[in-house]
């Protein structure tokens with residue numbers, strides 16, 4: 265005789281933006297496919313980052329702006345896991361929570377999206393003074409360094425809002441993550457994929473990070489089916505690099521990683537806001553030392569002056 269025990273419903277927290285929902289429904293569907301006897305519900309929440317749209321992101325800093333309400337849900341046991349774009353998940357999580365899973369990464373590169381009047385152009389061939397929309401200090405610093413003929417202007421809002429501003433001629437072009445456009449089925453809007461020699465991507469860009477209560481074995485065993493080991497090891501190295509450098513505010517830090525068998529290579533850079541100075545280096549290590557690799561590269565960049573650049577930015581942006 266079998267006793268039927270009905271396992272509790274698994275509650276998944278998500279932001280409400282279209283991209284967040286696409287990502288969360290994908291996770292829900294995958295979990296449902298692997299565990300047809302379990303029930304998976306989605307609970308949407310609005311985060312601070314969704315509400316504050318009139319202040320430049322760089323000025324707000326990055327203390328869980330897009331994650332805190334979702335984290336409160338898990339700590340208060342109203343939800344069991346939260347789906348994030350990994351790049352929005354701070355490298356230090358609140359006590360009681362952990363990064364439970366990193367999913368298979370899609371293209372981590374940034375993409376140039378042009379206003380229709382510039383069709384066929386790229387970053388190098390855009391006219392002098394063309395206005396590029398980006399709210400990321402990382403994109404700003406690297407693109408200024410390589411393309412001093414361009415001008416840059418902050419752009420906020422979700423992906424659809426930013427595209428609407430571009431199309432209404434507020435900008436000549438904007439920079440977005442290729443991953444977000446792909447997931448929203450708008451890869452056709454990509455005019456140029458920006459190669460790593462020009463701009464290193466954000467830590468964790470293109471992967472989803474699933475957060476859960478620390479040591480929640482039941483949820484962790486479900487999440488195992490979504491884990492991609494290559495993406496995880498690359499992202500762990502990237503996150504350790506950022507954690508070791510970060511002074512508590514959003515700073516121009518970019519990375520690139522690749523795996524060659526078990527050998528993991530990490531390239532990282534720190535740039536000044538004016539794009540005048542850019543410190544960049546590369547290190548490799550066995551993949552099972554991913555986090556140590558990230559830390560070691562951070563120390564290497566500090567030896568080359570990254571600390572001074574970061575201190576200047578902290579002073580400039582006015583937060584610690």
Ligand SMILES: NCc1[nH]cc(CCC(=O)O)c1CC(=O)O
Pocket residue numbers: 349350351352423439440441442443444468469470471472
């Ligand atoms: N901070 C916004 C954000 N967070 C994640 C993505 C895109 C998806 C990803 O990088 O995984 C975006 C939009 C963008 O940068 O264009």
